Amino acid sequence: MDFNLSKEHKLAQELFKKFAEIEVKPLAEETDEKEEFPDSTVKKMAKIGLLGIPFPKEYHGAGGDNMAYAICVEELSKVCATTGVIVSAHTSLCSSPIYEFGTPAQKNKYLKKLATGEYLGAFGLTEPGAGTDSAMQTTTAVLDGDNYVLNGSKFFITNAGKADVYIIIAMTDKSKGTKGCSAFIVEKGYDGFSIGKKEKKMGIKGSATCELIFENCPVPKENLLSTPGSGFKIAMKTLDGGRIGIAAQALGIAQGAIDCTIAYVKERKQFGKRLSQFQNTQFQLADMQTKVDAARLLVYRAAKAKDSGAPYGAYAAMAKLFASETASDVTRRCVQLYGGYGYTREYPVERMMRDAKITEIYEGTSEVQKMVIAAALKVN
Amino acid sequence: MKIIVCVKQVPDTTEVKLDPVKGTLIREGVPSIINPDDKSGIEAALSLKDQYGAHVTVLTMGPPQADAALREALAMGCDEAILLTDRMFGGADTWATASTIAGALKTMEFDLIITGRQAIDGDTAQVGPQIAERLNLPQVSYVEEFKCEDGKLFLKRQFEDRYQELEVKLPALITTLSELNKPRYMTVGGVFDAYGEDKVKTISYQDIKDHVDVANIGLKGSPTRVFKSFTKSPKALGQFHDGVTTDQAVELIVSKLKEKFII
Incomplete structure (x- = not known):
């Protein structure tokens, strides 16, 4: 079992990270405050191929795969969960069913424009x-x-x-x-x-x-x-794929919150010490990162299974169940480590905590994921 | 038009930390990047391709790991990549590097060669100009702006306090500054294409031996000798003189300079 990303996935990840840091992060706070759809970001994403990652070149996609798509949603969501879900809903819920169930004429008419980002789905x-x-x-x-x-x-x-x-x-x-x-x-x-x-x-x-x-x-x-x-049937299959996107979004939110919190606790001093020097801080972050890494393995497993053509519905449900609950837990604990400042809108963790909650609800609540997993286990 | 962009893979110096005991750079775990001036060179070539149509080849000399820099350049939109790699090329200074790269370029067709001004790890700014000398090409260094018309380049060459406007016929070599442009992102399709098929051609000493003098390559062909590396010690704190008149200040400075035998 190889736990390393392939060379192309690493290079793609480098691209997503850089794009997220430079183009998405500076707008995240304003996007949330003003409740404004980031139209300009969507155009920029289209230009570099973020809106057609798992679709073949034949349909004007990037010729990538679901693994790269999941990494993309993760990296975007680390800095802005709104941007993450725009890509996820567009790709998994609109382009994918046309790719999987559409006629050649439907693919030519719609998928090509969706994959280049000329159309949003x-x-x-x-x-x-x-x-x-x-x-x-x-x-x-x-x-x-x-x-x-x-x-x-x-x-x-x-x-x-x-x-x-x-x-x-x-x-x-x-x-x-x-x-x-x-x-x-x-x-x-x-x-x-x-x-x-x-x-x-x-x-x-x-x-x-x-x-x-x-x-x-x-x-x-x-x-x-x-x-x-x-x-x-199409809707249920579509949601199976969509859960990989939402799980990746939840994963990104959680990792983004940890990354901000680590930087913060290294700066903030109380009782004459940096917060990072307290064992409570260290243990909290160690615990959180362990959960986030476990979530990442589940998300990547589901994406890999989909790419290999293997059944992935239960894997996607497990990934979404665990990643979304991890995101809620981790962001709440990050706000706690920030203390009073974490509760203000001056810092990003309260936004991340609010953003995390929806990942436990949309594209199937956590309870629905448990139904899917239990059905795969043939419990009943 | 055929354009060749020469790039170098360098440690990201913004991520480099100093070993507090030894005073040396800690290179371990430091990500490698395309040298920023060279990346502007890639962008310059790609924007010429966008405007007029061109075939852009990216070339680097380095260890096999330098392949990653070439894949990134391909993912940005370069058409072809060449990795000059051989143990015999190792340990080269700017003289040997330029002679090796020039040897490889002699086997290729080109109208324009672009190199970055200088690399952030060595900061010599010598390789580009030396390549031009070895190929007998006109060269314009420190290019901060340029356009291409009727087989000629019209360029702005940066100096500290002024700039030159130049016109040069192709073929030529230019060295670019990172101020020249904002390099584009890779595209996702480009990333998958870059690794999709083997687009990187490897060139070794055997491939270019007729075009390069073995006495001018690798460590043995490098005349540069490093006598000593050291970290500059911090300067002593300056002296402050408050409440002095202009005349007194001049007198004070002159006496201090005389005291140190500077004037």
């Missing part, structure tokens, strides 16, 4: 009444001539309003339950498709999270992804 599964119980879909799609007509709404959608392309799950046959769900590629600007209210969130404040509203929205039938009735 989003994904709509969650509804007001269908969160963790995502099978309770009420959005409908009815075939009418050459179009499916969509009606309903989607909630808590990352990149909403900023995205050009959306993967939308809707019921084409209610009588069949989850087997009556279908997935559609919906473009911004389609008649009857509008963006609803923007959520006021605790963290990842720069990320655009809004409602999507469909009122008699015609979607060309060639924009159906795969076959009618395969939407729920």
Whole structure:
């Protein structure tokens, strides 16, 4: 078993780190304070290929893999979790299902522009009444001539309003339950498709999270992804991949908090000593880094499994469960080591603590991850 | 247009720490980077490629590990990379380095050679100009701005207190300053391409032996002798004279300089 990154992954990591430090970190505080989507950063990321990492060159991707993609989300999230989730939702939740389930025509039309970052992507599964119980879909799609007509709404959608392309799950046959769900590629600007209210969130404040509203929205039938009735399966597969991205985001948040805290405790003096000289500080950080390293191994294992074509759903669930809970725990403990200053918005750790919480909730709560893992264990 | 950029892999001196006992540099664990002036040279070549179309080759002389610097240059957009490596090249000073690189360049086609002004580890600024001399090429060092028109370069050459505007016909060699530009990032696609197939060509002594005098390469071909390395001791604290008039100050300074036999 090789625990070292390959040469290309190391070089890619060097690129991500440098980009994050120079282009992303200086904007992180303002992005959070003003709750502003970092449009300029997205353009810069597109230019160097961060929005199409795991897709082949044939579709204008970088020709990289999921490992490189996970490292990218990790490095971005170390300094700004908002930027991390923009890349994750775009890549895992929109580009990936088109790559995995799309026709050559759909890939040519959409994936190429998504991979170069000309288009930004989003994904709509969650509804007001269908969160963790995502099978309770009420959005409908009815075939009418050459179009499916969509009606309903989607909630808590990352990149909403900023995205050009959306993967939308809707019921084409209610009588069949989850087997009556279908997935559609919906473009911004389609008649009857509008963006609803923007959520006021605790963290990842720069990320655009809004409602999507469909009122008699015609979607060309060639924009159906795969076959009618395969939407729920596509959604679940998509979320399996998405969990690698969110796990990497959580990992980055946790490591970013530790990195800031180590620098801080070396400077801050109390009782005539630097905080770093107290054994409590040392033990806390040793404990935190051990957990973060364990999370990193889980995240990389899941990404490697996906790259090798092996089943990875349970690995991704374990990675997300552990990395997200680690992120929440580590950021909370980092705030504690900062003391009163850590509670102020002058220092980044309170933002990291607020950002960490969502990783335990979106793309499947921790409880959902446990359901996935238990199912893989065939416990029931 | 064919452009060759010569680069050096150097320890990142911003990360170098001093051994407090021995007073020497601790190189262990220090990351290696492309020398900053050389990176500007790469950017200069790539921007010419963007504007006019060009084939950009990056070349370095060094141990096999210098391969990493070449892969980075490829990931930035260079088309080809050459690693000059051989035990016989080891221990070279600027004279031997320039003669080896010039020997390799004699086997290649080029319109323009770009080197960085100087490396942050040696700070000599000698290799670029020596390569030009060995190849009998016109050279312009310390280039802070340039453009290319009708097979000619129009350049601004930096001095401490002024600059020169020059025009030079190709083929030529220029040495670039990091102020020249802001080097672009690698691209992710570039990273995977750089390692995707073997894009780095290795050149050893055998490949260039007809173009280089063995007496001018490696440690044996290096006339530079280091007599002693030492860390400069800190200067004694200066003396402060408050409340003196200008005339008194002049008198004081002159008497001190005379006392030390400086004037």
